[in-house]
Amino acid sequence: MKDIKRVMVCVxxxxxxxxxxxxxxxxxxxxxxxxxxxxxxxxxxxxxxxxASAGLPDAVDVxxxxxxxxxxxxxxxxxxLDTHFPSDREKMKILFRAGSPDAEILNAIEEENIDLVVxxxxxxxxxxxxxxxxxxxxxxxxxxxxxxIVRNRKRFNLNRSRRGDKREEQK
Amino acid sequence: MKAIDLIVVGIDFxxxxxxxxxxxxxxxxxxxxxxxxxxxxNKRQIESLEEAFSDERPHTFSLQKFxxxxxGKRTRDLDDLLKQWVSKKVSARAIIRPGIPFEEILKVVxxxxxxxxxxxxxxxxxxxxxxxxxxxxxxxxxxxxxxxSLNLSIVQ
Numbered sequence: 001m002k003d004i005k006r007v008m009v010c011v012x013x014x015x016x017x018x019x020x021x022x023x024x025x026x027x028x029x030x031x032x033x034x035x036x037x038x039x040x041x042x043x044x045x046x047x048x049x050x051x052a053s054a055g056l057p058d059a060v061d062v063x064x065x066x067x068x069x070x071x072x073x074x075x076x077x078x079x080x081l082d083t084h085f086p087s088d089r090e091k092m093k094i095l096f097r098a099g100s101p102d103a104e105i106l107n108a109i110e111e112e113n114i115d116l117v118v119x120x121x122x123x124x125x126x127x128x129x130x131x132x133x134x135x136x137x138x139x140x141x142x143x144x145x146x147x148x149i150v151r152n153r154k155r156f157n158l159n160r161s162r163r164g165d166k167r168e169e170q171k
Numbered sequence: 172m173k174a175i176d177l178i179v180v181g182i183d184f185x186x187x188x189x190x191x192x193x194x195x196x197x198x199x200x201x202x203x204x205x206x207x208x209x210x211x212x213n214k215r216q217i218e219s220l221e222e223a224f225s226d227e228r229p230h231t232f233s234l235q236k237f238x239x240x241x242x243g244k245r246t247r248d249l250d251d252l253l254k255q256w257v258s259k260k261v262s263a264r265a266i267i268r269p270g271i272p273f274e275e276i277l278k279v280v281x282x283x284x285x286x287x288x289x290x291x292x293x294x295x296x297x298x299x300x301x302x303x304x305x306x307x308x309x310x311x312x313x314x315x316x317x318x319x320s321l322n323l324s325i326v327q
Binding site: 001019022023029030121137140141143144145146147148149150151152153 | 172173174175190193194197198201202287292311314315316317318319320321322324
């Protein structure tokens with residue numbers, strides 16, 4: 001088995017992010033592991049904001065929008081880390097990329113020499129009754145390195161029972 | 172997830188199995204967790220055997236005997252694998268069951284109240300063009316716990 005040195009955690013600032021980071025820290029407890037938190041600024045949002053603001057007086061272009069989003073997200077992630085993971089703070093680095101999330105995550109795995117990727121089974125497009133996110137599935141399928149797909153048993157069961165799952169009622 | 176007490180590992184006796192066990196053993200050692208290795212005797216294999224025998228030589232195939240022989244053999248093989256690849260400091264045991272692979276693995280996860288499930292995204296059907304196994308895909312969809320999928324591939 002190859003030594004694990006660099007772990008990448010996909011952080012989309014959704015409800016699942018804290019748990020995803022927590023699980024990454026738990027599973028990859030090997031000494032000397034660095035954590036890289038990756039946030040992808042989704043092309044879809046960038047394009048729609050730029051298109052929507054085109055006719056307005058304070059129109060934004062792609063670069064300045066990405067820059068603004070990055071500053072805002074940097075603050076959000078830092079706040080989250082300071083509140084929930086103060087003791088592990090120095091092991092973590094934050095990385096931003098802009099583009100399509102699945103492609104950027106897969107590119108980052110290669111460019112950053114990642115040994116393990118951690119991703120939540122759901123993220124921003126969190127629909128009740130949806131078992132997993134499409135990005136998580138793409139990473140699971142195409143990643144060349146091990147993937148840890150974080151899922152919470154309690155939350156998962158909650159969703160199942162809302163869907164009227166009989167197994168849950170029998171318990 | 173803050174602690175890991177029990178890790179379920181899906182083993183199909185393919186070329187990837189030693190590597191999966193090494194990985195699971197390394198994680199288990201960090202948390203002093205127990206390893207439960209699961210192997211499933213595929214229902215498809217059982218059914219095709221039954222059918223073949225009933226066509227060729229009726230009444231010579233005993234399902235019960237086949238299952239108990241096969242379970243015994245696989246238990247020995249799996250115990251050997253565990254002895255060879257899992258660290259001595261980690262306690263590990265083997266479970267062999269007949270059924271549909273992904274269903275039985277997930278049942279064991281439920282019954283043993285596992286914290287982590289480890290599989291490889293490819294298994295026995297190692298075709299070059301296959302990106303992942305169908306069993307792995309089904310496990311990914313339905314697992315109630317965190318999944319560690321080692322995307323090992325020997326055909327590069």
